[in-house]
Each structure stands twice: as structure tokens, then as C-alpha cells.
Amino acid sequence: MEIWQQIFSQKIGQMKPGDRWTLKVDYYLQSNDLDPGWKQFLQQHAFARFECSQCWHTWHSAQVNILFHMHLDRKQRQGQVKMKIFRQECKKCLVPKLELPEFSQENVERVLENLMLKIRGKCYREAINPHDLCKIIVEAQTMGPHDSSHCEACRLGICCMKYEAQAPASTFFRPASLLPRIFPAQEEWSEAETGSGRDSGSGRDSGSSCDWRRCCCYSTATIFLVIFLAVLIFVLLYFKTK
Structure with missing residues (x-):
């Protein structure tokens, strides 16, 4: 988490040097459950590596979801961001545990760059071009459909791949990818944010x-x-x- 906070502080300091912002992890964060004045951003299709803490099996996923809630106090010029990274389970263990993913620094920077754009659009009401969203790089081989039965975001009805995973595997089978691949950011933008x-x-x-x-x-x-x-x-x- 330290690398997320360091990069966040650098980027927000460059973007809004006169305001103070903090980034904290909140594992109790719920999608679309917002206090008054808070805004939400859901980064989908993030890429990360997982490692089982029980059998040490490793796997990669390009369907990692990251939820952000953000709030700006304009009078105090202070902002807060709460962050929740959704976990996945090992498919080899009989009693698996939900494991947190590991992100490369490049993809951490790309996700946080998208967060900066959302802060500008939602908190500062600036006109943002949705095409400026950073694309997530897939840095390793991935095969087969997304396994919704081992995805925390799917269980909560958040993951956009939930219903695809329930279809026959042959329909959504993907052969081993060439490195690197790129996924576009999937966040929807309102007309008020884009100004277009x-x-x-x-x-x-x-x-x-x-x-x-x-x-x-x-x-x-x-x-x-x-x-x-x-x-x-x-x-x-x-x-x-x-």
C-alpha cells in the first residue's frame, strides 16, 4: 500500500499543489454506498499477480477491480480518497482464502492517473476528455474465462465479467496472450464531466x-x-x- 500512497501524493501534489489529499485503504467500502458529497470511481480490468498464502500457487488476472470513494472539502481545501482492492481465491485449494493482488509500479501509476482524472472531473468539476483515461497493460499470459466463483467482486455483483464467466467456457476462451497487451479503462463518464x-x-x-x-x-x-x-x-x- 505504501507505493500507492507515494505515487498518489506525487500526482495529486503536481495536479493540485494548493490542496491536501490523503489516500487510505478501507476494506469495508461498498459500491454505490456513498455519504453526502462523496463521489465514486470503479477501475475495472486492472492487471495484477496473485499468490496463494497456503499452497503458494500463483496466477495472473486482467479482471481486477479497484473501488475509490473521494471527497473534497472546498473550504478547508482538503480531500480524502478511500480505496478498496477486490481479492481473488486460489482455485487449487479446497478451503481457499481471499488473496490481495500485487501490481507492477507501471500499472499502479496508470490506475492512479485515471483516479486523478476522476478527481478533476467529479470533485473540481473540470471538463475531462474520457479518451485521456490510461490503458492498463497486461504484462503476463492469461488463459481461459474469468472464474467468477473465486472473485470477490463477482460475489458482490461488481465485476463486469460475472455473467460472461457463467457462459460456456468455449464461448469466452482466450488463448495465451502475447506480451504486453492493453485493456482500455472501462469507467463510464457522465456528460457533465466530459463537457462533450x-x-x-x-x-x-x-x-x-x-x-x-x-x-x-x-x-x-x-x-x-x-x-x-x-x-x-x-x-x-x-x-x-x-
Whole structure:
């Protein structure tokens, strides 16, 4: 945890040198359970290494979730961040324990850089571009689907891979990855934070799709009408000659 606090202090000091911020671990933190004035950021798809404290089995996961709650007292110019890293269990132990992950310094910096952007957007109400979110680097090989039965975040209904893991393994099987891979940050951004009209762009795309389908329907109906008229004329001419 010390490395998280050191990097956090460096980054927040560079970003807002006039304000004092603290970062603390809170294992009782609950998603969407916020006190008045507090904001939330959930970093998904973080990459980390796990080691079982019982059998010493190690594994890597690219589905680690980190929950942040943050609050800024504007009058006192003091901010607080509470942090919870969700754990995973060893699949080889009969009675496994939830283990905390180990992050590389590079991915710690990337996660905290995303936290800085969220603090600027949610606490200081600055317009933030969602494309500025750092991407998480996958630094080792990962295979197969995410195992929701051994994921703490899945049990709490937080992990976005929970329902994918319940599908057949062949559907979501991933072969061993090449190093390194990159996952985009998955945090949703509100229009107030981004300062951009993203909905208008998606609306145009939806409209274009609907127009295309409407044209196809009209074309199909026209073809059937022409065929029907041709058959009707043929029948009338046939009985008239009789």
C-alpha cells in the first residue's frame, strides 16, 4: 500500500499543489454506498499477480477491480480518497482464502492517473476528455474465462465479467496472450464531466441505421407488389383468352 500512497501524493501534489489529499485503504467500502458529497470511481480490468498464502500457487488476472470513494472539502481545501482492492481465491485449494493482488509500479501509476482524472472531473468539476483515461497493460499470459466463483467482486455483483464467466467456457476462451497487451479503462463518464455531446453523435448513428432498415423494408415491399401485379395480370389474360 505504501507505493500507492507515494505515487498518489506525487500526482495529486503536481495536479493540485494548493490542496491536501490523503489516500487510505478501507476494506469495508461498498459500491454505490456513498455519504453526502462523496463521489465514486470503479477501475475495472486492472492487471495484477496473485499468490496463494497456503499452497503458494500463483496466477495472473486482467479482471481486477479497484473501488475509490473521494471527497473534497472546498473550504478547508482538503480531500480524502478511500480505496478498496477486490481479492481473488486460489482455485487449487479446497478451503481457499481471499488473496490481495500485487501490481507492477507501471500499472499502479496508470490506475492512479485515471483516479486523478476522476478527481478533476467529479470533485473540481473540470471538463475531462474520457479518451485521456490510461490503458492498463497486461504484462503476463492469461488463459481461459474469468472464474467468477473465486472473485470477490463477482460475489458482490461488481465485476463486469460475472455473467460472461457463467457462459460456456468455449464461448469466452482466450488463448495465451502475447506480451504486453492493453485493456482500455472501462469507467463510464457522465456528460457533465466530459463537457462533450456524446449522445448526439450516437443519436446520428442510430438514426442512420434506422433509415437504412426503413429503405430495405420499402424496397422489399415494392418488389413483392410488382410480383403480385404481374401474377394478377397473367391470370386475367389467361382466363380472358379462354
